[in-house]
Amino acid sequence: MHIAEGVLSGPVIAAGFAVTAVGVGIGLKKLDFEHIAETGILAATFFVASLVHVPVGPSSAHLILNGVIGLLLGWAAFPAIAVALLLQAVFFQFGGFTTLGVNTAIMALPAVVCFYLFAPLLKKPGKIASTAAFSCGLLAVFLSAVLLGGALYFSNENFFEVATIAISTHIPIMIIEGFITLFCIGFLKKVRPEMLP
Amino acid sequence: MIQETFSQGHSPIHNLTPRTRTLAAILLAFIIASCHELMPLLMALGGAIILIFTARLNLFKAGRRLLVIAGFLLLIWIVLPLTCGGPVIWQNSFLKIGQTGIDLALELTLKTSSMLLIFLALISTMSTADLAHALHSLKLPPKLVLLLLITYRYIFLIEDELQTMLRAAKIRNFQPGTSLHCYKTYANLLGMLFVRSAERAQRVHKAMLCRAFDGHFHSLTEYHNRPQDYCFLGFILILSVVIIIGEWQIVTLPAIF
Amino acid sequence: MKNMHTHSHHHQNNAAAVLALKELSFHYPEGPTILDELNFKLHERDHIGIAAPNGSGKSTLFHLIVGLLRPTAGSIIFNDKKITEEADFKGLRRQVGLLFQNADDQLFFPTVIEDVAFGPLNLGKSKSEALEISRQVLARLDLTDFADRITFKLSGGEKRLVALATVLAMEPKVLLLDEPTAGLDHKTKHKLIDLLNSFTDLSYLVVSHEFDFLTETTNHIYTMENGKILVDEELHIHHHEHAHRSGKQPHRHI
Amino acid sequence: MKNMHTHSHHHQNNAAAVLALKELSFHYPEGPTILDELNFKLHERDHIGIAAPNGSGKSTLFHLIVGLLRPTAGSIIFNDKKITEEADFKGLRRQVGLLFQNADDQLFFPTVIEDVAFGPLNLGKSKSEALEISRQVLARLDLTDFADRITFKLSGGEKRLVALATVLAMEPKVLLLDEPTAGLDHKTKHKLIDLLNSFTDLSYLVVSHEFDFLTETTNHIYTMENGKILVDEELHIHHHEHAHRSGKQPHRHI
Ligand SMILES: Nc1ncnc2c1ncn2[C@@H]1O[C@H](COP(=O)(O)OP(=O)(O)OP(=O)(O)O)[C@@H](O)[C@H]1O
Ligand SMILES: Nc1ncnc2c1ncn2[C@@H]1O[C@H](COP(=O)(O)OP(=O)(O)OP(=O)(O)O)[C@@H](O)[C@H]1O
Ligand SMILES: [Mg+2]
Numbered sequence: 001m002h003i004a005e006g007v008l009s010g011p012v013i014a015a016g017f018a019v020t021a022v023g024v025g026i027g028l029k030k031l032d033f034e035h036i037a038e039t040g041i042l043a044a045t046f047f048v049a050s051l052v053h054v055p056v057g058p059s060s061a062h063l064i065l066n067g068v069i070g071l072l073l074g075w076a077a078f079p080a081i082a083v084a085l086l087l088q089a090v091f092f093q094f095g096g097f098t099t100l101g102v103n104t105a106i107m108a109l110p111a112v113v114c115f116y117l118f119a120p121l122l123k124k125p126g127k128i129a130s131t132a133a134f135s136c137g138l139l140a141v142f143l144s145a146v147l148l149g150g151a152l153y154f155s156n157e158n159f160f161e162v163a164t165i166a167i168s169t170h171i172p173i174m175i176i177e178g179f180i181t182l183f184c185i186g187f188l189k190k191v192r193p194e195m196l197p
Numbered sequence: 198m199i200q201e202t203f204s205q206g207h208s209p210i211h212n213l214t215p216r217t218r219t220l221a222a223i224l225l226a227f228i229i230a231s232c233h234e235l236m237p238l239l240m241a242l243g244g245a246i247i248l249i250f251t252a253r254l255n256l257f258k259a260g261r262r263l264l265v266i267a268g269f270l271l272l273i274w275i276v277l278p279l280t281c282g283g284p285v286i287w288q289n290s291f292l293k294i295g296q297t298g299i300d301l302a303l304e305l306t307l308k309t310s311s312m313l314l315i316f317l318a319l320i321s322t323m324s325t326a327d328l329a330h331a332l333h334s335l336k337l338p339p340k341l342v343l344l345l346l347i348t349y350r351y352i353f354l355i356e357d358e359l360q361t362m363l364r365a366a367k368i369r370n371f372q373p374g375t376s377l378h379c380y381k382t383y384a385n386l387l388g389m390l391f392v393r394s395a396e397r398a399q400r401v402h403k404a405m406l407c408r409a410f411d412g413h414f415h416s417l418t419e420y421h422n423r424p425q426d427y428c429f430l431g432f433i434l435i436l437s438v439v440i441i442i443g444e445w446q447i448v449t450l451p452a453i454f
Numbered sequence: 455m456k457n458m459h460t461h462s463h464h465h466q467n468n469a470a471a472v473l474a475l476k477e478l479s480f481h482y483p484e485g486p487t488i489l490d491e492l493n494f495k496l497h498e499r500d501h502i503g504i505a506a507p508n509g510s511g512k513s514t515l516f517h518l519i520v521g522l523l524r525p526t527a528g529s530i531i532f533n534d535k536k537i538t539e540e541a542d543f544k545g546l547r548r549q550v551g552l553l554f555q556n557a558d559d560q561l562f563f564p565t566v567i568e569d570v571a572f573g574p575l576n577l578g579k580s581k582s583e584a585l586e587i588s589r590q591v592l593a594r595l596d597l598t599d600f601a602d603r604i605t606f607k608l609s610g611g612e613k614r615l616v617a618l619a620t621v622l623a624m625e626p627k628v629l630l631l632d633e634p635t636a637g638l639d640h641k642t643k644h645k646l647i648d649l650l651n652s653f654t655d656l657s658y659l660v661v662s663h664e665f666d667f668l669t670e671t672t673n674h675i676y677t678m679e680n681g682k683i684l685v686d687e688e689l690h691i692h693h694h695e696h697a698h699r700s701g702k703q704p705h706r707h708i
Numbered sequence: 709m710k711n712m713h714t715h716s717h718h719h720q721n722n723a724a725a726v727l728a729l730k731e732l733s734f735h736y737p738e739g740p741t742i743l744d745e746l747n748f749k750l751h752e753r754d755h756i757g758i759a760a761p762n763g764s765g766k767s768t769l770f771h772l773i774v775g776l777l778r779p780t781a782g783s784i785i786f787n788d789k790k791i792t793e794e795a796d797f798k799g800l801r802r803q804v805g806l807l808f809q810n811a812d813d814q815l816f817f818p819t820v821i822e823d824v825a826f827g828p829l830n831l832g833k834s835k836s837e838a839l840e841i842s843r844q845v846l847a848r849l850d851l852t853d854f855a856d857r858i859t860f861k862l863s864g865g866e867k868r869l870v871a872l873a874t875v876l877a878m879e880p881k882v883l884l885l886d887e888p889t890a891g892l893d894h895k896t897k898h899k900l901i902d903l904l905n906s907f908t909d910l911s912y913l914v915v916s917h918e919f920d921f922l923t924e925t926t927n928h929i930y931t932m933e934n935g936k937i938l939v940d941e942e943l944h945i946h947h948h949e950h951a952h953r954s955g956k957q958p959h960r961h962i
């Protein structure tokens with residue numbers, strides 16, 4: 001999920017950089033050197049995983065996974081996502097320098113919110129944890145879609161319909177991300193629970 | 198397969214230091230992002246095309262990169278003329294096409310494509326390692342630079358792991374479809390990818406300790422500007438000024454400040 | 455190099471060829487030639503070893519055979535049928551099992567039983583049938599107790615055996631084994647040797663850098679050079695020595 | 709097992725012990741005992757091999773020696789000094805280089821020269837000194853042309869050699885090599901053998917499952933069992949045979 005360059009207005013670009021600077025700042029501060037390798041390699045995994053296309057009916061969508069990365073990294077999701085997005089810009093021209101702030105905020109802010117909302121619930125027994133994992137995947141994408149829509153709308157009110165379309169096309173993806181997050185967290189819980197918060 | 202298609206090459210652009218190119222790309226991107234008028238945007242597109250030719254990029258491959266934004270542009274060309282109002286250009290009983298939407302769609306098309314082409318010509322012509330060092334010399338926090346270098350180093354390895362696992366699923370007759378079995382399989386595959394990455398991260402951290410790493414990142418790269426770097430920066434400055442003047446002539450001063 | 459012939463000149467066998475590669479050529483996009491008009495035949499119950507340097511294209515060859523890569527020229531003939539379409543390869547993959555160079559790449563479910571059952575499920579078996587097949591295969595490899603273990607926490611050797619179980623659960627007629635012994639200790643290696651020698655009704659092709667292992671598990675050893683499969687006479691000496699040895703030590707085989 | 713003694717009984721050497729492990733015990737949190745009062749001495753210029761089954765604790769032992777894990781009991785003595793604090797281990801790690809079992813874990817920068825220079829830079833060398841050292845080490849390993857290559861595009865064997873270069877750039881006195889030959893072809897293996905044999909002024913400890921490799925590169929081969937390092941007489945027979953062989957073929961050594 002990203003916004004192409006040239007679409008955003010000056011104030012929105014500035015706001016995006018402000019949020020991202022704060023988030024990356026907190027993330028880097030919390031990132032002691034014990035965890036630099038981990039964050040870098042998980043960022044790489046996040047980058048690669050988001051290239052996976054899953055079938056959605058006759059078409060396909062690529063995964064977003066910011067819910068999972070939020071649960072795994074907490075605030076460090078900010079620098080990790082910023083780096084991954086810069087690499088996406090370099091490799092695929094998804095976004096560029098001016099949109100880096102907004103695009104990072106769109107993905108990382110929901111990741112951190114979901115971390116605070118759902119991380120404590122993952123340790124609870126069966127159903128609660130599963131529901132939390134599913135909601136985490138769903139909500140992270142939903143919030144990202146809303147932020148993306150908002151960034152478009154605040155850039156130019158004429159983007160209202162475009163923003164609405166962008167948000168609504170993400171509805172099936174939210175559900176799929178919910179399931180993927182549910183199963184993925186279930187996997188981690190069985191195989192390497194110490195990775196979860 | 199992730200590839201750095203344009204990073205190798207011989208051209209006046211490839212001969213510039215990565216720092217010069219990065220600085221120029223960032224400057225131009227922010228200037229173009231703040232423009233709204235036709236003339237300066239046409240000039241920006243002209244500049245972008247000159248840069249693409251100077252970088253001697255394979256035009257076919259470069260053109261294909263424009264497809265990245267094609268979907269989005271198609272969407273706005275369909276939606277905006279119908280929804281933004283303004284003087285009516287054409288209408289029937291259901292639809293009304295307005296001038297405002299067309300102007301906006303044109304502005305976005307010019308902006309997006311010129312920014313993409315500039316990025317392609319200046320940034321995609323270096324390896325990401327070079328970009329990281331350039332950003333370091335432009336005062337990006339060292340920790341973030343190190344993160345960028347590590348992420349870049351491992352994406353290829355991890356992509357390879359992912360592709361191999363997908364192949365392993367394929368030879369066991371896995372067929373993707375819209376089904377829970379499919380999503381569950383992908384989720385497990387990705388879970389395994391995350392677990393393997395976390396294990397690898399532990400080993401990498403240990404390997405870093407073995408080489409006396411203490412959290413401080415020292416870059417090896419030093420940049421020395423050569424005449425061509427100054428010439429190029431001069432050209433970029435002139436282009437920027439021309440674009441800004443183009444924008445100013447129409448927008449009155451108080452509106453910008 | 456004097457004492458090397460291409461495979462087709464040398465190998466004579468009157469049994470039916472299960473798998474034949476004809477003038478197979480391959481290069482990665484924009485890469486150099488990896489396979490160059492390679493000819494090869496695998497007959498029923500053939501147990502063939504390939505020992506060749508790093509990068510000579512062994513893994514690539516295996517991936518071509520099961521259709522994970524497509525040849526740039528030449529053809530793959532399986533059970534006398536030329537395989538070209540993805541649909542044909544799908545059928546082929548049910549009968550040709552590939553053990554990857556790295557077992558970790560092949561195991562992506564949390565528990566062993568889930569992983570082994572994944573293939574049969576994809577083949578359209580019901581859950582209970584898939585579980586039944588998986589249990590049988592695990593029993594055959596002496597891994598019954600592993601069913602509920604977490605795959606990721608297994609040792610290297612155990613992972614290799616479980617990966618083999620996932621392949622066998624597809625009930626293949628031909629096995630392709632890509633460096634099955636790398637990083638394994640002697641005990642596990644011998645378990646693998648015994649296992650392979652018990653596969654009398656299967657044909658298999660093993661890639662390995664370890665001649666001892668190849669001589670104990672195969673009837674012929676070839677090498678790869680310049681994109682072709684060659685017979686290496688020097689290696690054949692090893693082989694005959696082996697035939698003699700294993701004749702004396704039948705207890706090594708199941 | 710009859711013909712096995714613990715290491716300390718057997719190994720006699722009057723040179724100074726660079727590294728001594730005394731009654732070293734270790735288990736992972738909540739795991740079984742991996743090392744059990746292990747005793748071991750490495751003397752100056754000792755070239756020692758360890759061949760032991762998967763999971764017997766070889767990698768764990770190496771990680772303990774360089775302080776990546778802490779023993780649950782016993783002590784590590786380096787240059788006659790007992791090492792307990794992280795600060796001491798930091799000093800030790802400058803002199804004891806560990807080659808990891810997987811080269812990809814050890815090469816974490818995009819380009820070869822950056823990676824090799826990373827250690828010297830961390831040791832406080834200036835950029836130009838670090839570059840100078842790195843170039844020298846690469847030249848010594850015949851890798852001069854690799855300086856600007858991208859690490860992830862190297863072949864397995866090349867990665868292993870570059871990983872060795874990153875270790876040597878720290879100018880260690882002792883090398884710990886964890887399965888340096890896994891997955892390498894014969895040519896690269898021989899390059900490694902020649903290289904190790906040229907390290908006459910270093911002590912090293914090599915873990916490998918390949919006896920041929922150990923006999924060509926070490927003077928003693930031990931095994932590990934029940935958390936201890938043991939002398940395996942059977943292996944020593946191999947060893948003597950080797951001593952004889954390499955005496956005849958001095959051209960193998962640099
Ligand atoms: N995806 C790829 N893209 C481009 N080149 C590749 C790719 N995979 C492998 N190669 C190259 O193809 C050649 C053959 O590789 P392959 O993995 O088949 O060799 P191999 O004989 O299996 O080697 P090893 O003994 O190391 O496993 C090598 O030179 C390798 O660098
Ligand atoms: N991080 C860990 N946590 C818990 N147990 C571990 C961990 N790492 C290794 N082990 C266990 O410790 C034992 C020794 O592992 P180690 O890796 O030292 O063996 P090794 O002799 O190097 O084996 P190999 O020949 O496979 O490399 C194994 O049983 C392994 O499962
Ligand atoms: Mg291979």
Ligand SMILES: [Mg+2]
Nearest residue numbers: 766767768809
């Ligand atoms: Mg080990």
